[in-house]
Amino acid sequence: MKKIVIAGGGFAGVELYKTLHKKLHGSPAVRFQMVSDKNYFLFYPMLHEVATGSVERNHITQPLREIVNCCVETVTETQIQKIDVAQKKLVTDSGEINYDYLVVALGVRPNYFGIPGAHENCTTFKSIDDAVVVRNQLIDHFEKAAREKDAAVRKELLATIIIGGGPSGVELAGQISDLIHTELRELYQEVDIHEASITLIDAGDRLLRQMHPSLSAAAAARLQKMGVTIMLNAKVEGCTKNGVTVAGSGELRAGLRVWAAGMESSVRGLVAAELLAAHGGLATTASLQLVGHPEVFVIGDVAEIVFPEKVMVPQTAQAATAEAAHAAQNMYNLLTHQPVRPFKFVSKGDIVPIGDWFAVGQLGAFRFSGRIMWIIRRYVFLQRMWSLRNRTKVCLDWIMRALMRRDTSRL
Ligand SMILES: Cc1cc2nc3c(=O)[nH]c(=O)nc-3n(C[C@H](O)[C@H](O)[C@H](O)COP(=O)(O)OP(=O)(O)OC[C@H]3O[C@@H](n4cnc5c(N)ncnc54)[C@H](O)[C@@H]3O)c2cc1C
Numbered sequence: 001m002k003k004i005v006i007a008g009g010g011f012a013g014v015e016l017y018k019t020l021h022k023k024l025h026g027s028p029a030v031r032f033q034m035v036s037d038k039n040y041f042l043f044y045p046m047l048h049e050v051a052t053g054s055v056e057r058n059h060i061t062q063p064l065r066e067i068v069n070c071c072v073e074t075v076t077e078t079q080i081q082k083i084d085v086a087q088k089k090l091v092t093d094s095g096e097i098n099y100d101y102l103v104v105a106l107g108v109r110p111n112y113f114g115i116p117g118a119h120e121n122c123t124t125f126k127s128i129d130d131a132v133v134v135r136n137q138l139i140d141h142f143e144k145a146a147r148e149k150d151a152a153v154r155k156e157l158l159a160t161i162i163i164g165g166g167p168s169g170v171e172l173a174g175q176i177s178d179l180i181h182t183e184l185r186e187l188y189q190e191v192d193i194h195e196a197s198i199t200l201i202d203a204g205d206r207l208l209r210q211m212h213p214s215l216s217a218a219a220a221a222r223l224q225k226m227g228v229t230i231m232l233n234a235k236v237e238g239c240t241k242n243g244v245t246v247a248g249s250g251e252l253r254a255g256l257r258v259w260a261a262g263m264e265s266s267v268r269g270l271v272a273a274e275l276l277a278a279h280g281g282l283a284t285t286a287s288l289q290l291v292g293h294p295e296v297f298v299i300g301d302v303a304e305i306v307f308p309e310k311v312m313v314p315q316t317a318q319a320a321t322a323e324a325a326h327a328a329q330n331m332y333n334l335l336t337h338q339p340v341r342p343f344k345f346v347s348k349g350d351i352v353p354i355g356d357w358f359a360v361g362q363l364g365a366f367r368f369s370g371r372i373m374w375i376i377r378r379y380v381f382l383q384r385m386w387s388l389r390n391r392t393k394v395c396l397d398w399i400m401r402a403l404m405r406r407d408t409s410r411l
Contacts, residue, residue, distance in 0.1 A: 002030050002335070003073065005097060007080055007090060008105035008266075009036030009064045011044075011317045012300030014386065015324035016103050016331075017068050023332045024071065030335070031073045035090060035097060039064055039077040042128060045317060045381050046394065048168070051131040052138075052175040053183075053406035059393040060385075061128060067386055080106070083271045085293050101295050101331060104267065104282060105324070108301040108315065111264035117239040118163075122259035125168055132411060134258060138176065139184075139410045141255045146190045158196040159254035161244050163236055164261035165202030166209070167352045170219055172260065173200045174354035177226040183405050199229045199252060201236060201244070203261075208352060208360070210314060215360040218369040222354045236261070263315070265302050277304035286311065286342035288327040294340075297331055299323040305343070313345045317384070322346075351377040 004020070006013045017032060024030050040061040049055040065075050082091035083104065090097045110126055112118040123133050141157040148154045160176055162169045177198055185193045200207070200223065206216040207223075207230065220230055235247040243253035265280040275290065277283040281304030283291040290296035291307050300320035305311040313319045322345055330340040351361035351373055359373035378398070385391045 001028065002100040003098065004030055004032050004101045004103065004331070005090065005099035006032065006034045006068075006103045006105060007036075007083070008103075008107060008300070008302075009034055009038065009041055009068070009075075010105060010107050010300065010320070012107070012320040012324045013103065013105035014041050014064070014067055015321040016105065016297075016299060016328050019325045019328035020331055021071055023328070024335075026071070030071070032068065032071055033073045033097065033099075034064060034068045034075045035078060035080060035092065036064060036075075037077065037079045039075070041067060041386065043381075043385055043390070044126075045384075047125065047128075047131050048171040048175045049397075050128065051125075051134040051172060052179040053135060053408060054175070054401045055394055055397045057128050057132060059390055059397060062385075062387050062390055080270060083267065085271070085275070085290065085296055088295070101297070101334075103297045103299065103327065103331075104290070104302060105298075105300045105320075106266040106270075106302050107320075108263035109266050110259060111262040112259065113262060115236055115238060118236070118259055121239040121241050122163065122244075122257045125172060125258055125260045126263075134172070134176075134256070136410050137256045138179070139408055142184055142188045142191060143410070145195070146188050151195070154191075155195050155197070156242065156253040157255040158191070159252075160196075160198045160256040160258070161252060161254040162198070162200050162258045162260055163202075163244065164259065165200055165204065165207040165230070165232070166260065167350075169200055169202070169258075169260035170207055170223070170352055170354060172258065173198055173223055173228050174226060174358075177223070177228055178355040179406065179408075181227070183408050186405075187408060197229065197254075198227065199231060199254070201231045201234045201246060203233065203235050205232055207232075211350060211352070211360065212362055212367050215362060215367055215369065218360050219352065219354055222358055222360075222369070226355055263301070265304075267302055277306045279304055283307065287330050287340040288323055288343050289330070289340070294334065297327045299327045311345075313343075314347070316350070318348060318350075319345055321384075351380070353377055 043060040078092040078094040110124040301315040349363035353359040360369040361373040
């Protein structure tokens with residue numbers, strides 16, 4: 001019997017299990033084991049809605065044991081410390097795990113690019129806990145501002161800085177603005193809402209650089225209309241507990257500082273350096289296997305295709321699941337002595353929501369912004385959730401949100 005270990009229970013790991021399991025169900029020849037540091041799958045695209053109270057936190061998570069539940073040896077919640085491809089084993093906090101075939105789907109983690117104070121003084125935006133911290137800090141600062149007499153202190157408390165003008169930063173800025181100008185404006189009458197500010201900082205010359213420039217412009221115009229200040233070509237030089245220092249602009253003081261600026265591969269430090277490619281991902285072949293190790297498949301954000309030539313694949317859930325489905329077929333081919341095939345990514349489109357009832361998106365050659373895009377995005381992402389239970393819960397959250405106030409309790 002061969003043991004297939006899937007490292008990482010995110011978009012790529014779960015999709016690979018689902019697709020490969022369908023092909024191998026009932027076969028006595030294989031058993032699966034999933035290893036991940038959280039016991040649940042997290043649906044990141046709705047994290048900004050959790051951070052602003054539109055969606056409940058446990059409505060976008062699902063226990064891995066519910067999803068990975070057939071032909072499985074076990075699902076292990078533990079931190080992987082080392083991947084030893086020579087000995088075919090993982091070294092984890094709970095001991096060693098041997099494999100015959102390995103799937104590495106460990107994703108990425110925040111990268112502070114060595115900026116002083118960023119790690120200590122900014123909240124990242126990559127987990128449920130991060131979303132809860134953002135929500136709590138925002139509401140806590142409104143509570144404090146409501147009883148603060150000093151105008152300068154109030155302004156600092158009510159200031160939010162988001163570093164990173166990619167999809168996560170843009171989505172979050174839009175949602176926070178929405179929350180401030182609806183529920184928080186109504187509930188905190190003692191606070192002058194004009195003292196609240198949101199600043200979105202990016203080192204590049206436009207927001208949403210993976211999209212067409214016209215959509216970047218539409219996103220910027222929408223955010224500015226929502227009261228968000230956008231700073232482009234702005235290099236963050238340091239962060240403190242009071243604010244962020246930007247080259248040429250000095251220190252901008254803000255109570256809430258969110259780091260949404262960059263990610264690095266989660267396998268840095270877990271594998272031998274020679275297995276890494278130029279950007280820190282695992283050096284991967286076009287058939288999604290680790291270079292020199294055909295028994296190891298690499299998928300999702302951690303994959304960096306470099307052989308026989310470099311291929312850029314975006315770090316999105318869409319690409320991660322496409323890679324996973326392809327790798328599942330290739331692993332099946334390997335197990336049944338058939339040739340593996342190269343992966344080719346064809347984007348189905350990208351949509352970024354900005355506050356309520358507005359999104360920018362490109363679908364093939366078509367580019368749109370506005371309500372229709374926002375509705376399409378909601379529909380598409382709802383379909384991508386694994387369980388009917390989560391889909392129903394999120395739908396109910398959205399209905400409640402349309403009919404009544406968001407919950408602004410500080411949890
Ligand atoms: C806020 C946010 C919003 C996003 N919105 C969108 C969107 O709208 N559309 C879109 O297409 N994409 C979006 N993305 C990107 C998308 O979520 C990622 O591209 C996708 O999750 C990649 O899948 P993955 O399986 O490679 O990694 P992940 O889904 O991150 O899964 C990796 C898993 O490995 C686990 N892990 C990591 N290191 C270890 C370790 N050492 N030991 C054990 N387990 C470990 C992690 O905890 C995680 O469960 C968003 C991302 C974020 C952060």
